[in-house]
Amino acid sequence: MTTKPVVLIVDDSSFNLQLLGAFLGSDYDVCVATTGEEAIEIAPDVEPDIVILDVVLPGIDGHDVCTSLRNMPQFRDLPIIFSSGNGDAETIARGRAVGGTDFLGKPVNAAALRKMVAAHTAEGRRPCSA
Template sequence: MSDKPVIMVVDDEIANIELIAAVLEEDYEIIFARSGEQAIDIARKAMPDLILLDVVMPGLDGYETCRRIKQDPDLADVPVIFTTGLDAVEDEVRGLAAGAIDYVTKPVQPVALRRRVSNHIDLKQMRDRLANLALIDPLTGLGNRRMLENLLQNEVARLMPLNGWLSVILVDIDFFKQYNDMYGHPAGDQCLVQVASRLNAAMRRDGDRCMRYGGEEFACVLPGADPAGALQVAEQILQEFQALAIPHAGSRVADVVTISGGVVSRRCGPGLPVSFWIEHADKLLYESKRLGRNRVTSRTIEGA
């Protein structure tokens, strides 16, 4: 698969598509659509990096197509450049009001088109990098709490029509404050990195993800995992941490770093907030702590 940015060209005239493709194909992967309806359908599947959109088309015109693209949460951030023979100021204003980021008149000038496309691709890639950084914990490299919330929201929406299982494991390092006090914060940071690495390695199925929830807490999201499967993952994590044998002289339960965990499983149903899983996993985590730590507590929540 090409690593080039993907440009979608939307025009009802194949000659216009071929002309634009010839100008851009050296630096970009080109896909195309010949109507507004087709453009929206293809864009949802291909997720292009930029859309070059003709204004005058049969059926949905470019203005309405752009408006619908910008109303779609998955496509709203894709920049749209109008390409059209209309050159009146009011046409350009109308295009910008519909959500386009730029306006190129026909006949297309190759040098100008390449420069405008390059500028907007660079801006989008910068925005994407900043957005990704906002979702990553800088110490461990795992997703952060914001990514966790986004992931849960997406998985609940995906699994709800299937009445599918969703399990969450919330993990806390036992007596981590004492670890920091005894070994120092740099050693504490290194411990967190080792814990994150081991948890991430335990996510062996496609779709399973581990994120840093905050402080010394981590959350593992297991889409499609039933209660038995989720508990098996949690118990395996517990055993692996005992085998990891990071010294912890300040612990009251062992002479190595241990963890406590809470595991909640439920079928996804309507009306459930994404906070449901975290709240229940958190209660179970604290039950593990109350019972002496270095253990996991699990519960299946009945529902539709």
């Protein structure tokens, strides 16, 4: 039995969490976090295959979350897609500098999101249990 890849979506907007979850839920096991601290805490338990990470979060921002995840050995090669309404060159460059894999602008285009996530995920992870 093959399990769906696990996507951890980190965003402080319940609307964005619901929207992204709806876009991906049929093909991926979706887990969510509403703060950077929560994402760092649950990531080892949910073992995501990919993270979609909002840049602007309350408390720890997305760049610091990415840095924290990259410092965990099991997440050194984890695909992390930054998502933001601010897609300027500086935001994208900073995301890459801290280990971001890709960047997705907001508002999110469903087809672009699915294509990007599919390109960065591998099959065979366990379902989300957190």
